[in-house]
Amino acid sequence: MATNIFLPSTGGVKIRRANVTTNGVDAEVDANVKEQLTALNDLLAKPLFSIKHFTTNGSSVDKVATTKPGTTPGTGTGMLPGELLAKTLTPRCFGLRNQGANQWEGTDSLMENIYNISLTASDPHMQTLEEYIDATAPLSLLKYSFNTQINENYWTNLDSNTKTVLNYPSIVDYLLAYSYVIASNTEINGLINFVFGNISGLRNIVKYTQISAAREYIHAEKVDVAYNSSDDFIIKSILSANPPFSAQLFGPSVHAKLEDYITNSQELALIDNSALYNRTTIPPELIQPLIYKIKNSVIPVTKANYDSLAPIFLNDIKNNPSSIDSSPNADGLNSDTQPSTDFDVTFLDDYASVVKIVFNNIRCAAQMFYSMTLGDELNIFDVMNYFTHKFMIRGNIQISDNILREDLQLYVFSNKFTNITTGKVIDRTRPAERYMFYKQVFNYGSGQITEDIVVNKEFNKLFKILIMEGAKYIQRAQESPNPESYVSRQPIMQAVEDLQYNLSTHCAGMANVITPIIYEELNFIIKRILNHPEIVQQLVPAGGTWWKVVELLYEGMKQQRPKTTIFYNKAKLGFEIFNSIAKYNPATFEDDKNFSDFISNVDAYIITQAQLQPSDDDDKPADKKESSNKDDNTRSEERTPATADAGGSKDEWAF
DSSP states (O other): OOEEEEOOSTTOOEEEEOGGGTTTOOOOBOHHHHHHHHHHHHHHTSOOBOOEEEOTTSOEEEOOOOOOTTSOTTOSSOBOHHHHHTSOOOOBOOSSSOSSSSOBSSSSOHHHHHHHHHHHOOOTTOBOHHHHHHHSHHHHHHHHHHHHHIIIIIGGGSOHHHHHHHTOHHHHHHHHHHHHHTSOOOSHHHHHHHHHHSTTTHHHHHHHHHHHHHHHHHHHHTOSSOOSSTTSHHHHHHHHHOOOSBTTTHHHHHHHHHHHHHHTHHHHHHHHTOSSSSTTTSOGGGHHHHHHHHHTOSSOOOTTTHHHHHHHHHHHHHHOTHHHHHSOOTTSOOTTSOOOTTOOOEEEEETTEEEEEOHHHHHHHHHHHHHHIIIIISOHHHHHHHIIIIIGGGTOOOOOOHHHHHHHHHHHHSSEEEOTTTOOEEEOOOHHHHHHHHHHHHOOSOOOOOTTOOOOTTHHHHHHHHHHHHHHHHHHHHHOSSHHHHSOOHHHHHHHHHHHHHHHHHSOTHHHHHHHHHHHHHHHIIIIIITOHHHHHHHOTTOOOHHHHHHHHHHHHHSSOOOHHHHHHHHHHHHHHHHHHHHOOHHHHHSHHHHHHHHHHHHHHHHHHHHHSOOTTSSSOGGGSTTTTTTTTSOGGGOOHHHHHHHTTOOTTOO
């Protein structure tokens, strides 16, 4: 099904995205979300209010018939608007309550009252919300002004959740009536501000839907967790993620929180049972790092020693903010390591045709790009070999740390390194191997390839199209008086989808095997050697970081200063762009924040690339600097025809 995008204007402009540009995936609303919103809308459309009875002089009064015997207040023939609308809108419950009456949280909720009215009311003259608004002149005018303002000025600036809610007319009527009757907003600006800004406005409807739909998921999966109270941890955790209503995102977001809760249930029980360090006293952002500390504690954490160890863990987290970043996220992955090695496959379906997108292949490409840019474009691998094979030969460096000495022995003489994440000892990668896979995935460099490898010759063209379309969008947005309405995102979405399929196809097989090794070797070089305090202190005694060490060694190796910060920006921005491509589906780019973040990264990448272009001041073009020394570090028996030209007949220690 194609996606219709309405751009409000006096001319009724409509842009229709064809199926081919979405790979068959529509940004449809999640089934449980749709069910809850439909049920809410249907109940709010019921006759609820007593009709106005006119006297002989033409004046009107609100009148309610006597409540039937045996019924509770608020049931029978209806309620006054002020009385009913003042009730609290609470989300639906599942499992512990009946599926008829008493299915909403609380004892006197708005929906409970409406449900009872719909069952017992017999007065044929009762009014619906829509009829009440139409019969109330000031409110009817406000409704007309509200619809006009939303369609002409606000629609394209709204997030996807808000747009979804506004497609249900009775829910909108409820918000308008509540704002007019309860909040006393009698002019349009105040009413709009209340609906979109107040916690009792649209935010309350979104919260109602997220909780109700999430409870339906939990109930269906029969997960042993408390979830029918808004104070339950799992409900708060789901709300903190603010899951979008789309079919591609809502369910996975709820499942991720459930999986995280189940995985960490023992640690959460320790935290909850503590009187001193529980979830009411610990800041929410520290809960996940604390769980990580408990799981990885050398001393097993029990109920008896938790109160003694918790302050130590929390103090360590506060004093080392990086530990927060290194703790597993909701998917159980570390942000600075290769994501899941399960290589999940997600399909983009277009009716009978099937397009396979392996998203983990694209994440692999993102990591390879990062490692390629720092390791072989900035030449950190060559810098490391220059440091060990020439700079240290002069005897100017003193190695006192035993661990550093062992790391150097392992790396230089055994051609191995230690994986910092797992502690395993792994063989180093060779330049010929790296460049072969760079050629396969990105068509980068001039490395030799085997006859079985298919070079990704389309990548440069597709990536260039993405960058050009990003630049065009930015230019058009700057020139347009209303970029959200009149500047189409379709070309960028098409370019992203083309790259999705391209990288999913080419970054496969052995590329998935070698990429984490390249990254871990680069990580080892930087963290264990170049950033070692002894190395930093001796090479840059005036103060600095490993970046200064790299600049010093690079300058000695090539007699020119490297563009370290520019290459780092290119590596980081490229990683973010490819990672966004991996996460992309049409629903993500309908979210203005996601799209804005992506365009900002593309814009910054364009500037970075411009700074890397060769200039008249450069000694030689950058493309000729690519890897002039890339094979000097290898032993002579490991040389290949592709790298022999670079190293010539020099000894492995000569640079």
